[in-house]
Amino acid sequence: xxxxxxxxxxxxxxxxxETDAAPRxxxxxxxxxxxxxxxxxxxxxxxxxxxxxxxxxxCRMAICGSCGSMINGVPQLSCHTFxxxxxxxxxxxxxLNHFPVLRDLAIDxxxxxxxxxxxxxxxxxxxxxxxxxxxEYLQTPAQMHKYYHYSECINCLLCYAACxxxxxxxxxxxxxxxxxxxxxxxxxxxxxxxxRMELANSDEGVWGCTLVGYCSEVCPKGVDPAHxxxxxxxxxxxDYFFRFLTPHGARR
Amino acid sequence: xxxxxxxxxxMAGWWRKNPFFVRYMIREASAPLFYLYALWLxxxxxxxxxxxxxxxxxxxxxxxxxxxxxxxxxxxxAVYHTWTWFSVLPKTTPDIDVEPGTLVTGGVIAAIxxxxxxxxxxxxxxx
Numbered sequence: 214x215x216x217x218x219x220x221x222x223x224x225x226x227x228x229x230x231e232t233d234a235a236p237r238x239x240x241x242x243x244x245x246x247x248x249x250x251x252x253x254x255x256x257x258x259x260x261x262x263x264x265x266x267x268x269x270x271x272c273r274m275a276i277c278g279s280c281g282s283m284i285n286g287v288p289q290l291s292c293h294t295f296x297x298x299x300x301x302x303x304x305x306x307x308x309l310n311h312f313p314v315l316r317d318l319a320i321d322x323x324x325x326x327x328x329x330x331x332x333x334x335x336x337x338x339x340x341x342x343x344x345x346x347x348x349e350y351l352q353t354p355a356q357m358h359k360y361y362h363y364s365e366c367i368n369c370l371l372c373y374a375a376c377x378x379x380x381x382x383x384x385x386x387x388x389x390x391x392x393x394x395x396x397x398x399x400x401x402x403x404x405x406x407x408x409r410m411e412l413a414n415s416d417e418g419v420w421g422c423t424l425v426g427y428c429s430e431v432c433p434k435g436v437d438p439a440h441x442x443x444x445x446x447x448x449x450x451x452d453y454f455f456r457f458l459t460p461h462g463a464r465r
Numbered sequence: 466x467x468x469x470x471x472x473x474x475x476m477a478g479w480w481r482k483n484p485f486f487v488r489y490m491i492r493e494a495s496a497p498l499f500y501l502y503a504l505w506l507x508x509x510x511x512x513x514x515x516x517x518x519x520x521x522x523x524x525x526x527x528x529x530x531x532x533x534x535x536x537x538x539x540x541x542x543a544v545y546h547t548w549t550w551f552s553v554l555p556k557t558t559p560d561i562d563v564e565p566g567t568l569v570t571g572g573v574i575a576a577i578x579x580x581x582x583x584x585x586x587x588x589x590x591x592x
Binding site (some may be wrong): 228230231233235236286287310311314315321333347359377380381399423424425426427429430435439443444446447 | 472
């Protein structure tokens, strides 16, 4: 079998919080074959060239959402992106935009994990509590179809790296969290809409979005967060007007 | 936020770094042009109400080659701006099982039909 190994220069953003005042770039010459992902390129660097390069990864098959990075300026899962598409290079790998850099390619996800995600109450708030003995909450395939693709979010944060509004104002709840809010609001078993709409209507809510639309472009799971956010602008507007017409507002 | 030291990258020049953001900024930045164009049309109506001399002045400015060129520039941006909003139609409609492409084409056709009908109506009324 012919050896089809080629070489490409990968420029990695490097940042060591203990010694560096600001990030710098370091270039590695990496041999690769056609079947190698960018993640495998990074793993080659760590194993063979420079053990100090720090990056996150886990599943290698686009489901864990750990390995998101800016690849030539585009937010992508590095396991889902191939080195062959960047040949002859050089190519650049950086940590996800709009997040603080912890070290090299690893970002600080605290804002999303601790603030954004819990704020949308991403769990079913049932209409009526049932004991186990009373059985499961039933749902038809049509009812499931309403929210299913929003439930495929893997929290990889590519959409936040694609959202300039989040970069400019980190208080904005952001694409993935609002898509998850919409996922639970659209679930026939859920009754938490009123609680979640308070956040959607707030300054941190859906109106922080200016429909750039790049979040949906970069989403590796087809969640379409821009669609979720913008449907909730309509919902938020209706909430605003209906509160004058009904005694309890449109919170049902 | 965690207590670990982190580096926050600046946002300066963010929209120049990605062609997607450049197209977005052209969409947003073109909006004030239509506001100015509407004001200009409004000035025409005011001039019409003021009398023939005022209207003749407005008309003289409106038919100046420079003004026509300016109008053409605004028209180009208006077409681009309009197109961008039709192309994000699938992001704003309720969840329906229609292909995004079909939705955009349908939206454009519907808009053309409505505009043509309005134009025909106005034409009929004013003749």
